[in-house]
Amino acid sequence: MKKILLVLVALLAAPLAQAQLQIEIISGNASALPIAIVPFKWEEAGPPPVNSVDEIVSNDLYRSGLFKPLERDDIIEQPYEEEDIRFGTWRLLKTDYIVIGKVRDAPGGSGHELVYQLFDVHTQERLLSQITTVGEGDLRFGAHRVADAVYEALTGIPGAFATRIAYVTSTGLDKDQRFELVVADADGYGPQSVVGSPEPLLSPAWSPDGKKLAYVSFEKGNSAIYTQDVSTGARELISSGKGINGAPAYSPDGTRMALTLSRSGNPEIYVRDLSTGRETQLTQHWAIDTEATWSPDGRTIYFTSDRGGKPQIYRIPAAGGSPERVTLSGDYNSRASVSPDGKKLAVAQGKGNEYRIAIWDFENARFTVLTPGKLDESPSFAPNGSMVLYATREGARGVLSAVSADGNVRQRLVLSEGDVREPAWSPVIR
Amino acid sequence: MSTAFKLTMAIMFAMTVAACQPKPKPTEPAPVSEPAKPVVTDAALDPSDYTDARNFDNPASLLSKRVVYFDYDKSTVLPEYRDIVTAHSAYTAAHSSARVTLEGHADERGSREYNLGLGERRGNAVMGLMSAQGSRGNQLSVVSYGEERPVCRVSDDTCWGQNRRVEIVYTTR
Numbered sequence: 001m002k003k004i005l006l007v008l009v010a011l012l013a014a015p016l017a018q019a020q021l022q023i024e025i026i027s028g029n030a031s032a033l034p035i036a037i038v039p040f041k042w043e044e045a046g047p048p049p050v051n052s053v054d055e056i057v058s059n060d061l062y063r064s065g066l067f068k069p070l071e072r073d074d075i076i077e078q079p080y081e082e083e084d085i086r087f088g089t090w091r092l093l094k095t096d097y098i099v100i101g102k103v104r105d106a107p108g109g110s111g112h113e114l115v116y117q118l119f120d121v122h123t124q125e126r127l128l129s130q131i132t133t134v135g136e137g138d139l140r141f142g143a144h145r146v147a148d149a150v151y152e153a154l155t156g157i158p159g160a161f162a163t164r165i166a167y168v169t170s171t172g173l174d175k176d177q178r179f180e181l182v183v184a185d186a187d188g189y190g191p192q193s194v195v196g197s198p199e200p201l202l203s204p205a206w207s208p209d210g211k212k213l214a215y216v217s218f219e220k221g222n223s224a225i226y227t228q229d230v231s232t233g234a235r236e237l238i239s240s241g242k243g244i245n246g247a248p249a250y251s252p253d254g255t256r257m258a259l260t261l262s263r264s265g266n267p268e269i270y271v272r273d274l275s276t277g278r279e280t281q282l283t284q285h286w287a288i289d290t291e292a293t294w295s296p297d298g299r300t301i302y303f304t305s306d307r308g309g310k311p312q313i314y315r316i317p318a319a320g321g322s323p324e325r326v327t328l329s330g331d332y333n334s335r336a337s338v339s340p341d342g343k344k345l346a347v348a349q350g351k352g353n354e355y356r357i358a359i360w361d362f363e364n365a366r367f368t369v370l371t372p373g374k375l376d377e378s379p380s381f382a383p384n385g386s387m388v389l390y391a392t393r394e395g396a397r398g399v400l401s402a403v404s405a406d407g408n409v410r411q412r413l414v415l416s417e418g419d420v421r422e423p424a425w426s427p428v429i430r
Numbered sequence: 431m432s433t434a435f436k437l438t439m440a441i442m443f444a445m446t447v448a449a450c451q452p453k454p455k456p457t458e459p460a461p462v463s464e465p466a467k468p469v470v471t472d473a474a475l476d477p478s479d480y481t482d483a484r485n486f487d488n489p490a491s492l493l494s495k496r497v498v499y500f501d502y503d504k505s506t507v508l509p510e511y512r513d514i515v516t517a518h519s520a521y522t523a524a525h526s527s528a529r530v531t532l533e534g535h536a537d538e539r540g541s542r543e544y545n546l547g548l549g550e551r552r553g554n555a556v557m558g559l560m561s562a563q564g565s566r567g568n569q570l571s572v573v574s575y576g577e578e579r580p581v582c583r584v585s586d587d588t589c590w591g592q593n594r595r596v597e598i599v600y601t602t603r
Binding site: 355374 | 503538539540541542543544546547548550551554572573574575576578579583584585587
């Protein structure tokens with residue numbers, strides 16, 4: 001597949017000095033589905049946006065690696081209704097599927113209504129006919145939802161385009177070094193700095209409703225855990241005790257948080273009830289126990305421990321119990337991310353000086369290495385399980401990459417300056 | 431909430447954070463020759479007298495060395511750095527008002543939170559040695575920065591070796 005650089009231009013003045021992520025496909029899928037996203041008819045009173053809905057949908061589908069959207073210049077007819085589609089034309093263009101639609105003012109006030117349909121060009125069957133309504137400033141979000149619906153109709157897996165990613169950037173060196181925790185749309189668009197500090201920030205973790213982020217900040221001179229409402233900025237200090245306060249992870253129901261505290265003298269996993277603040281110690285071992293993450297049913301906590309000599313992934317019942325080793329091969333396995341179906345773990349796997357993202361499959365109890373990198377770390381599953389976002393290095397700088405769960409499709413997300421690391425993919429935003 | 435308002439809040443917050451920060455300390459103050467000071471007026475300086483604060487700036491004294499390095503994924507204080515730790519143990523034992531923060535660091539390999547644990551373990555190893563040699567518990571504290579504060583930013587063995595360290599930082603001498 002030819003390399004195409006998708007430069008996603010910032011339209012609104014994003015309140016961030018830095019440029020947004022640029023996304024580039026490194027390797028794609030040879031069997032990508034040819035699809036035509038016909039420009040949507042603009043029926044609103046106001047002027048159309050610079051980035052049209054069809055363009056956003058096309059880019060989303062392209063980035064997934066599973067689709068090969070028809071180039072805009074090759075779209076020689078622009079049907080808006082089913083009766084206007086001349087399927088022969090699209091067959092000649094070697095397109096298997098076609099999406100048509102329009103955008104109109106939402107009935108009874110502000111907002112947009114996206115009306116769209118998906119057809120199989122060969123059978124002329126209508127596969128999807130839907131209306132998505134979004135608020136005034138959310139047209140892009142609406143377009144991502146269209147992409148989600150098309151993706152699901154054709155792959156059987158819900159899309160994860162209408163989601164966001166959080167990551168940490170570092171710019172400048174020494175005294176000028178600055179850290180920002182940034183939230184952007186999953187396509188890199190619209191980065192917003194959630195918090196900035198001259199001291200390190202790390203380990204962002206989403207609340208299950210996608211409204212809050214927990215993270216670790218060194219702003220007080222030692223690690224401390226905060227939670228912050230992404231839209232209001234309201235911030236709460238969760239833990240700043242003696243020693244390490246790290247690795248926050250919300251439970252799937254959002255009522256509890258797993259965290260790492262070393263107040264006992266070495267790092268242990270605790271579970272904190274977020275309404276009462278009561279903390280229960282889950283592990284008790286002289287080893288480093290950290291990087292807790294929850295199974296989707298909230299009953300099991302996976303964590304990294306070097307109690308066997310080297311870091312490996314262990315599991316323990318969230319209600320307490322005895323830990324049990326999960327990863328049975330590899331020198332160094334850490335920082336697990338659980339797939340949404342709970343059947344796999346993505347980890348950073350070390351071997352000598354090389355660190356790669358590997359997937360542990362519970363069913364056959366073995367690893368598949370997904371990435372070629374030298375220093376790949378911090379894997380984070382997309383909420384639909386299709387991709388794993390991770391941090392890697394290019395020369396001396398950190399970049400983010402995403403790889404499909406089967407390893408076939410890879411893309412890189414690069415900032416124009418500085419380091420980017422610690423990615424966390426949001427849950428699906430309803 | 432408007433974007434501008436959020437931005438203002440973010441800037442205000444950042445400024446507050448900046449104002450609260452301790453001044454960044456110079457990493458390993460270079461043992462510069464101090465031309466202004468007339469030497470020799472005091473009693474002769476004995477580099478092996480680790481209770482003499484003047485030795486902090488005396489390159490011939492172990493007291494001027496304040497970084498201890500570690501092997502990969504290890505927290506054992508290596509034999510070649512034990513004398514440095516011993517020197518600082520002697521100083522803190524002799525000066526009960528002295529306060530030391532042991533800043534533990536790791537190289538970039540592996541995950542960040544695990545490396546926070548590793549940095550702390552290294553800090554604890556130095557603290558344990560200093561305590562055994564006479565430093566009091568209330569004089570010592572450990573902060574781990576994990577891999578977040580590298581002194582060298584190339585991904586190779588040399589750099590990694592410089593980053594796996596504990597910095598002995600005096601907050602009060």
